[in-house]
Amino acid sequence: MANILVFAESRGGSVRKVAFEVLTAARSVAAGGEVHAILAGAPGIAAQASSLSKFGAVAVLVTEHPSLSAYNAESLAALVSDRAKSGGYRAVLFSASAQGKDLAPRVAARLGVPMAADSLSVAFDGDATVVTHYVYAGKIIATLRLAAIPAVVALRPGAIAAVESSGAGRIESIPPVGDPSTSRVQVTESIRGDSRKLDLSDAPVIVSGGRGLKAAEHFKLVEDLAAAFGNAAVGATRAVTDEGWRPHSDQIGQTGRQVSPDLYVAVGISGAIQHLAGMRTSRTIVAINKDKDAPIFKIADYGIVGDVFEVVPALTAAIKEAKAKG
């Protein structure tokens, strides 16, 4: 039996889906222990607490402060590490999202313990914690043993599917640690991408474009295909972000984002090893490329040899039709 503390990530006043994934993982290791969630944000965030109860948080610890409206690294590090210390938790779990990747190492250092980053799975083995994690540009999977309590672990977004659990939870309010408005690192501006667009880490389907598209304006083809799926985000190769056709934040690969959607559609992408490092764990991979010897075909479940300008519009139309039929 072990009590687990979860950092329930929110942005812009809403809990993010990754928080439910981490709660699900916490339940799977708690073995009868309680799962507690920390939810922090601007006044009003408490209204979101019940969504965390639905995913198994027996206690939701809510901290509200105007200076927590944007991600406040130093204040949250103090809040989570203080609670981790006083609550006697067996483990503190985060998502390995942009926030979690930033926050978890800070919390671990404050607790004086090592941590496991970007983990695919987590399990307890007596007092030790065992995780799996990709190393060497995704080419090797490591099983790591963490011999410290609390075990600080960040879980890769999408690695664990969020599952609801019945059961209500209590909600407690806890004050911030120190004054959040005096943090030495402050977010002064949040730049939002198109809010209708799904993020790469949330999207079940990713349609990604490469240099084969030949110009920024041809990304319309990729966007139209993504729109036809309805649940797709748009990604790109480094060749494309180097050209400035897409922002760097869309880049998938060794030096970009690592994704594992249910479906990855590679459009005009050669399949360089550095690109594969970011998407090879996708469940199903489709590739469209005019060169039958392109390396992407070695890992694509379904390859079509052909011109993207011909195949992609046809595919967009066919997906629209399939979706319309339900």
Place this chain on the structure above:
Amino acid sequence: MKIAVCIKRVPEMDVKFRIAPSGVAVDETGLKFDMSDFDGYAVEFALQTTERLGTGEVVVISLGPDVVQETLRKALSMGVARAVHLKADSVPADGFAIAQALAAELKEGGYDLILFGKHAADTASGTVGLMAAELLGIPMVQACTKLSFADGKGTARREVEGGAEIVAFALPAAASIDEGIARPRYPSLKGIMAAKKKPMDVKPAQLGAARLTIMKLALPPERQAGRIIGEGAATVPELVRLLRDEAKVL
């Protein structure tokens, strides 16, 4: 501005790795090593920053066995002023143990800015920089795609899911570097000659206890060999059928 850059020596990644007989390390035979990619961007950014300001100094630090001196030498040949080698028999998998040793060295250095890579190419963890900064008690901004300084303050841009954040912070501070900031220069012949005479301090690394260890390394399950299902737009109906009936993703 006095800038320290922590750099790690890692294998080049565009090879097929083999697991060593121990099962907990990669077989290093035939591997080529270099500075981890993001660390290279950090070195370049540090050099450009001091060059622009016309004053300051860039120092590189690497923890590991004697071979890391090659990596430090490369940074010196790019224009870095001096290097510190924190000597250890091997580099532990435990990022906190590394962070403790780096923090012990950085503490008395009087640096205005301490740079790291967003993550090391081998561990893909991204924990060492944040942990070292916490131990030093200085502000830290992780994964910057832009970074600038004015009046003793820094401004950074970080990419986050579905957008970006602009972050302001006080100096002295630490930051880790994402892609897009600067592409590392190639050392010139003159640089390589000059590097031979630049100072390299060698000290024992004050590593913390290693409490994160590798139990096993394995190659990920091979994907089923790829399959080309046809040519041209005529294949689209078959693709849609497979996505619906076989892959069940529609």
